[in-house]
Amino acid sequence: xxxxxxxxxxxxxxxxxxxxxxxxxxxxxxxxxxxxxxxxxxxxxxxxxxxxxxxxxxxxxxxxxxxxxxxxxxxxxxxxxxxxxxxxxxxxxxxxxxxxxxxxxxxxxxxxxxxxxxxxxxxxxxxxxxxxxxxxxxxxxxxxxxxxxxxxxxxxxxxxxxxxxxxxxxxxxxxxxxxxxxxxx
Ligand SMILES: CC(C)(COP(=O)(O)OP(=O)(O)OC[C@H]1O[C@@H](n2cnc3c(N)ncnc32)[C@H](O)[C@@H]1OP(=O)(O)O)[C@@H](O)C(=O)NCCC(=O)NCCS
Numbered sequence: 719x720x721x722x723x724x725x726x727x728x729x730x731x732x733x734x735x736x737x738x739x740x741x742x743x744x745x746x747x748x749x750x751x752x753x754x755x756x757x758x759x760x761x762x763x764x765x766x767x768x769x770x771x772x773x774x775x776x777x778x779x780x781x782x783x784x785x786x787x788x789x790x791x792x793x794x795x796x797x798x799x800x801x802x803x804x805x806x807x808x809x810x811x812x813x814x815x816x817x818x819x820x821x822x823x824x825x826x827x828x829x830x831x832x833x834x835x836x837x838x839x840x841x842x843x844x845x846x847x848x849x850x851x852x853x854x855x856x857x858x859x860x861x862x863x864x865x866x867x868x869x870x871x872x873x874x875x876x877x878x879x880x881x882x883x884x885x886x887x888x889x890x891x892x893x894x895x896x897x898x899x900x901x902x903x
Contacts, residue, residue, distance in 0.1 A: 724789065724829045733788035733798055735776050738769035741788070744795040748818035754879050755855050756816055775800070782806060787834070789817070789826055796821035799830040801838075802850075809845035811838050815861065822857070828864050835865065839893045849889040852877050862889040866896075 722730045733741065742765040753761050762768050771786075778784035786800040797817030804811040813834055815827045838844040849867050851858035862869075867889035877884040 722833055724826055724833070725824060727792045728796075728826060729790045730787050730799070730830050730833060731790060732779075733772060733775070733786045733795075735769060735772045737788065737795070738765050738772055740795045741772060742768035744797075744818060747820075748797070748816065751819045752816045755852060755858065756814070760816075778804075787830070789821070789830060791821065797826065799827060799834055801834065804838075804844075806842065806844070809843070810848065811844055811846075812848040812850060813838075814850075815858070828861055831861065831865060835891065835896055839896045840898065843893075845893050847891045849891075850886055851889075852879075853885040853887050859887065859889075865891065867891045868895075 720732060724730045742762070745762060745768060749761055749763075760771060762771060775784055775786040783804050784801050785804060786798060788795050788798045790796070797815070799813060799815045802812040802814045813831055815831060817827060835847055838847055847867075848870075849858075849862045849865075850873075851862070853859075853872060868891070870888040870890050873886040873888060875883045876886045
């Protein structure tokens with residue numbers, strides 16, 4: 719099976735329908751932490767809900783669309799990254815991410831998103847990768863900056879959480895702006 723080592727003891731692997739119980743258990747640890755920042759459909763409360771999310775991604779991946787990958791720290795799911803959208807016809811994808819609190823601060827997401835960018839740009843020949851987040855999501859904005867993404871603009875009042883409206887930022891990276899592995903420091 720496909721598996722990439724992201725850090726000592728941490729593997730990035732496709733997250734599949736059969737792993738719904740582990741995904742649900744992980745969401746129990748992550749739910750409160752991620753709820754303000756990710757789409758409501760992602761934050762399920764049951765194994766069935768977690769399975770439905772993974773099923774949506776599996777169906778999309780079968781059509782060469784969205785995909786989801788889990789980060790496993792010594793066998794425990796601690797977060798992941800995804801192609802929220804993946805459109806080879808247009809050459810455009812959007813990447814997203816999440817972590818449970820104990821997995822933050824170790825560079826796991828920055829390195830995982832770099833792996834997705836490698837695949838999107840270098841293997842699949844995509845032209846543009848997007849990153850969308852609430853303007854006040856400082857940790858997500860920091861990931862975008864760390865990867866060299868540029869701010870395209872602000873989608874005003876486009877995110878609703880807990881009865882309030884928030885601005886979202888759209889960052890992007892183009893294939894020519896992404897260093898090939900040999901040019902990386
Ligand atoms: C967004 C989110 C995934 C970012 O997590 P994160 O841990 O800050 O990001 P990374 O895993 O890339 O780690 C970066 C941190 O590790 C440090 N780090 C250590 N080794 C590193 C390495 N090799 N490479 C990069 N960073 C490294 C960085 O300095 C940074 O630490 P700092 O925050 O103290 O500056 C996380 O905050 C989260 O899940 N938030 C809730 C859900 C969410 O917002 N999802 C995104 C919606 S748009």
